[in-house]
Amino acid sequence: MEHVKALAIKGAMTIVILYLVLGLGSGFHFEHTLFITLVLGAVSYLLGDLFILPKTNNITATLADLGVAFLTIWLMSLAMGTTADTAALAAFFAAAAMAAGEYIFHFYLIHKNLGFSNHRRLETRTE
Template sequence: MEHIKLFAWKFIFTFAILFAILGAGFDVSFGNVFLISLVLSVIGYVVGDRLTLARTKNTTATLVDFVLIFGVVYFMTEALTVGDDVFEATAFSTIALTIFEYFFHKSVARNLDEEKMEENTQDNFAPKGELRTEASEELTPYDDDDK
């Protein structure tokens, strides 16, 4: 359920940012902005947030998202619209969305940490690569009466 909520937030903010930049600033239609936002949110959540961020740090995931955002926005805007300012629109959109992604990754990282903690407490096993010590009371092979 948490993934759906995170994806919904990502889509809403991506759409709002792209609509403000592409829709209002560069006259891209509502439907095209919606389609670009949807494709970018799906690919970005899977590649940037779930795969890259889970294995690297926020800065690396943000750089991956920067390249991903630029590619998706540029090629989709070029394919869907007939405008001369595609590079300029893509540059503004990429910068704004990358700033958003940096802060969004912090939320996703918190969610990943909470999931790991829940898995560890539910299974009561050490995560792969971690060692734990055992503790118990001392056991003696004789009773107190045998002394």
């Protein structure tokens, strides 16, 4: 049930960011934005949140999510008939905004301990 809640949070974050950047900022149709949200949410949750984050750290997983978001948004935008320069620019800004959201979302996943039985908790150094 916790994964469903995490996916709902990620989905809400993703649709808001993509609608603001792609829909309002670049003129994408809402249906295209919704479709990109569904694909990006599934791919980035499986790859970045469940596979990379438990094995590495938040920064590495966030950078991976940045790359996945850029490629997914860019390729899907091109497939939907957006011009190459518009698709690349929209994908860049959307991926940057998504990476900021993912960085914060990863703290939620780590705090909830979703599949991170061997994951190191955030540690503070005392010297």
